[in-house]
Amino acid sequence: MEPGPPGSSRPTEPGPCLSSQQGADQAASASLQSAAGAQPGRHSLAVAAVLPAGGCGERMGVPTPKQFCPILERPLISYTLQALERVYWIKDIVVAVTGENMEVMKSIIQKYQHKRISLVEAGVTRHRSIFNGLKALAEDQLNCKLSKPEIVIVHDAVRPFVEEDTLLKVVTAAKKHGAAGAIRPLVSTVISPSADGCLDHSLERARHRASEMPQAFLFDVIYEAYQQCSDYDLEFGTECLQLALKYCCTKAKLVEGSPDLWKVTYKRDLYAVESIIKEKISQEICVVTDIEEDNKYVSHLLEEVLKSELNHVKVTSEALCHAGRDLQQIILDQCYNFVCVNVMTSDFQETQKLLSMLEESNLSILYPVVVVSVHFLDFKLVPPSQKMESLMLIREFAKEVKKRNIWLCGLLISYPQNSTEVVCY
Ligand SMILES: Nc1ccn([C@@H]2O[C@H](COP(=O)(O)OP(=O)(O)OP(=O)(O)O)[C@@H](O)[C@H]2O)c(=O)n1
Numbered sequence: 001m002e003p004g005p006p007g008s009s010r011p012t013e014p015g016p017c018l019s020s021q022q023g024a025d026q027a028a029s030a031s032l033q034s035a036a037g038a039q040p041g042r043h044s045l046a047v048a049a050v051l052p053a054g055g056c057g058e059r060m061g062v063p064t065p066k067q068f069c070p071i072l073e074r075p076l077i078s079y080t081l082q083a084l085e086r087v088y089w090i091k092d093i094v095v096a097v098t099g100e101n102m103e104v105m106k107s108i109i110q111k112y113q114h115k116r117i118s119l120v121e122a123g124v125t126r127h128r129s130i131f132n133g134l135k136a137l138a139e140d141q142l143n144c145k146l147s148k149p150e151i152v153i154v155h156d157a158v159r160p161f162v163e164e165d166t167l168l169k170v171v172t173a174a175k176k177h178g179a180a181g182a183i184r185p186l187v188s189t190v191i192s193p194s195a196d197g198c199l200d201h202s203l204e205r206a207r208h209r210a211s212e213m214p215q216a217f218l219f220d221v222i223y224e225a226y227q228q229c230s231d232y233d234l235e236f237g238t239e240c241l242q243l244a245l246k247y248c249c250t251k252a253k254l255v256e257g258s259p260d261l262w263k264v265t266y267k268r269d270l271y272a273v274e275s276i277i278k279e280k281i282s283q284e285i286c287v288v289t290d291i292e293e294d295n296k297y298v299s300h301l302l303e304e305v306l307k308s309e310l311n312h313v314k315v316t317s318e319a320l321c322h323a324g325r326d327l328q329q330i331i332l333d334q335c336y337n338f339v340c341v342n343v344m345t346s347d348f349q350e351t352q353k354l355l356s357m358l359e360e361s362n363l364s365i366l367y368p369v370v371v372v373s374v375h376f377l378d379f380k381l382v383p384p385s386q387k388m389e390s391l392m393l394i395r396e397f398a399k400e401v402k403k404r405n406i407w408l409c410g411l412l413i414s415y416p417q418n419s420t421e422v423v424c425y
């Protein structure tokens, strides 16, 4: 079993420590837990998670195992890890990866600053991978940071959209029933073919459900089930809940899951994940302007236009040289889109101060940050050719900050002739 990278302590926030979100997550978790009867903090349930991530993604049809396929230039598994890390009461996350992918996994943990992660060798089947993860939690291994939990969550590494309330529901149900799993309505009807390849019978769709993840178990129940189960089950089984029933007479409580719980299986699923993530991170935008009256007026107009399109539009109008307390908070609250309204004389000073703040915040480690640098040009004062030349500098800035996952582009707006010349860099 491989621990995470050195120094991987147990912060309660995935990746870069954006303390404000961490506090909000903890508060939300506490209220969720108290609602579900579990006690946050000292008396909370000891909960760990096992993520099987040792598959080859054959149905995906690409050389890279799907858990490592990039979404917005970041591996799919990193989104799932982030989703689990946001839940501060999950104390340990054990990921099962093949030996050949162990180094890749360690580099992902390092690059995206994932915490509370331990790695184990995957098995040749999903059940064997899960079993290896359970063994890592069960056995007191030398210098092992892991301890046996009361409850263990099992969640496929290729299901990135898992919310805390679903995790809490299955954990709470598992505490009471011994096992619990998320389910979803069937989309297609299930049929049973006969030996000659014809329809034998079909199942009544309304009376059946699809078994999804996350699932949760009393650790002793599922560990005993895996220790008892047959090689056939380990080789060909696909349902952990069935193992708990068959080998421990434990009937899992079924919990209605959200539509986003689906498993990434085919290539089309990667496009769906990317669209959902883009939608999630583009709902909020911040208009940054300095204290110049012209800019504040333009920012107000911009705010009105943006509010007709987006759910959350924030405007901060303070000289960034004051370290932008409002802006700092907006960054901590993980806004990923910024429009920086510049006074022509300052050229890029405002944008550069914003870029520096964004780089210092580590915000762009997990998701790309978009910055639009808006410049106004009064043709009476400055001939366009002269302004365009200096604006080309932004192209150099853009190349530099792109290395840190910040996507910078420029917008040149000419007035008073009311013509707008768009320059994208
Ligand atoms: N030997 C295996 C096989 C699968 N898994 C993991 O189990 C989860 C769900 O399995 P599945 O969707 O079947 O993944 P693959 O086996 O990779 O897909 P395929 O069947 O298309 O090859 C995935 O996170 C996968 O990495 C695993 O840990 N060990």
Ligand SMILES: O=P(O)(O)OC[C@@H](O)[C@@H](O)[C@@H](O)CO
Pocket (backbone or CB within 6 Å): 126, 156, 210, 211, 212, 213, 238, 239, 240, 263
């Ligand atoms: O069979 P696969 O390995 O694709 O998927 C494994 C599980 O995710 C799947 O069986 C769920 O129904 C949960 O049990």
